[in-house]
Amino acid sequence: MFRFTPALILLLALVPGVVAAQQAKIAFGGLKQDTSLPVEVEADSLAVNQADGTATFSGNVLVGQGELRLSAGTVRVEYATDGKRIARLHASGGVTLANAGNAAEAREAVYTIDSGNVVMTGNVLLTQGSSAISGQKLIIDLKAGTGVMEGRVSTVFVPGGN
Known part of the structure; x- marks a missing residue:
């Protein structure tokens, strides 16, 4: 068995390292959004399907x-x-969601306007300033400015970093 002395615990807390978990709650103050604002879209082409x-x-x-x-x-x-x-x-095909110093990348994202929820899936990477966290699914509540990362969550803590 390993013995963890107070000095070793302090040393481990101060050393940058990787933390892995199944779920992590995240503050998204910079991604807080008024979902009643108009949505503007620009693209190379548009196809409309009246049937669906x-x-x-x-x-x-x-x-x-x-x-x-x-x-x-x-x-x-x-x-x-x-x-x-x-x-x-x-959204699909290399999705990036950004606002005020926060950026999230994934393969796909579904934004439900009325609820203000964005669900990003597939190799999700979130950067907030100098910090980064990754997982397989990120659920953002734009109205509350909060989120949850799921699926083998991994991050690097930088002591004294912002």
Whole structure:
């Protein structure tokens, strides 16, 4: 058995290291967002499907809502049943979500406008200043400015870092 003396515990706490877990709660003050703001979309092309009520933006897609920016290869816009409001954005093809010093990257993301939830999946990497955390799924609540990283979470702590 290993013996952990107070000095060893202090040394381990001060040394940069990797922490692994199944889930980590994260503060997203910089990603807090007013989800009632207009959503603007720019892309190389647009295809509209009246039958299922979707619009698909392709090529260098940039979505903006207030200070929040989302970029991806493709973004499918799903409209609410009234056909007047955007219900959900499904982004794929190298997704980046950024705002005020926070940035998250993943393979895919689904942003449900009314709830303010963004679910990012597939090799998720979140950077906040000099800190980084990775996992397989990141769930962000833009209204509350909070999030949860799931799926073999890994991070590096830098003592004295911001």
